[in-house]
Amino acid sequence: MIKVLANDGIDKSAEEALKAAGCEVDTNHYDGAELIAKLKEVNAVVIRSATKLTAEIFEGINGGNLKLAIRAGVGIDNIDIPAGEKAGVTVTNTPSASSDSVAELALGHMFSVARHIGITNVTMREGKWEKKNYKGVELDGKTLGLIGFGRIARSLAKKAEALGMKVIYTDLLGKVAGYDQFKHCAKDDVLKDADFVSLHIPFDKQAGATIGSKEFAQMKDGVYLINCARGGVVDEAALITALDNGKVAAAGIDVFEKEPTDNTVLINHPKVSVTPHIGASTGEAQKRIGAEVVDLITNFSF
Structure with missing residues (x-):
């Protein structure tokens, strides 16, 4: 047996x-x-x-x-x-x-940060009606940049395309056959051109974070960052700095450097939509x- x-x-x-x-x-x-x-x-x-x-x-x-x-x-x-x-x-x-489930959560975080859904859930429960403070952006017409183009990223790309987004991606294996509607780019170009950056890569302990201060500096001012991949691929300290100085307009985060996370600054940040690693849940x-x-x-x- x-x-x-x-x-x-x-x-x-x-x-x-x-x-x-x-x-x-x-x-x-x-x-x-x-x-x-x-x-x-x-x-x-x-x-x-x-x-x-x-x-x-x-x-x-x-x-x-x-x-x-x-x-x-x-x-x-x-x-x-x-x-x-x-x-x-x-x-x-x-x-x-779990590809579709994780892709849907990433998309959910994109909506959440674009329309302030997470923070307004908090402020309204505090008895506040701050309608004028939360002007959002539409996903339609924006460029989604995918770092990594495996199964989850491809699922997210199709969903984003249906919403009217332009999708660009970078992948270590190069251009992926069968997805010609999406543009393959160098990583630097994805960082430079994307309005929303979503990560779909494993964490490499030896290489460390894929997105840190250097990468944030390459991005557009007011970029949106989504990480439903793995904790550690984003330098959390660098992300907090980028949120505070406005380089990153908002971030949707499902995974953390340490889990359960003790980074109270990040999870309580008003510009962050957070979930407890529930991509496949x-x-x-x-x-x-x-x-x-x-x-x-x-x-x-x-």
Whole structure:
């Protein structure tokens, strides 16, 4: 019997499908030494954002039964892949299941910052009627610049195009075939020409933040920044400075350098729309992710 640990939970339909396939499924959450001990017992582990599978954890379970580690989502930056491979563990993810959900949240943040939806929710609940203070901008006719052009960015590009936005993008792999309606540009040109900049890239610990003081200086005055990708790709201190001096008109942020975040200055900033890393948190996405997890486990050679 294949033993599966879903350490950050899993959609009920996926849990039932795994059990129907003859798997034993544990949906409890474990940390530290308890997690290491549990991982030695199971054949597969499924995690989301809360669990970090570090080199120390993989070293601790080396020689155990674990053969497969699945990140139920797009990014795999919370799994030390080389350490996993060294321990004989295959590391994989569910890259396509949550694309539309994350793209819709990014679009939601774009509307929120363009029309002051987040801050006016706050001020009205404080008994204030500050209609004259919140003149917004329309998305129609604006240029959306995408840093990274993977599945999520492509989904967002199509939605933005339907709203009348011009979409430009940059990607390490160059121009992406089949998307000729969107203009591929150098990163510097995307930063320079975009009215809205949305990030769709992983965090590289060695390289550090992709967007910092230098990049903000390249952007238009009054640019809008959206980050539903990964914490760390934006230098939070540099972002706060750019918000304070008006370089950035507003920002929509779903991911943070530290999670749960303790950056109270950022999350309480009147020009920021914030959510607690909920890009993939829709019922539809979790069902798709769960189905992909089931396929990965049931088709794996343990």
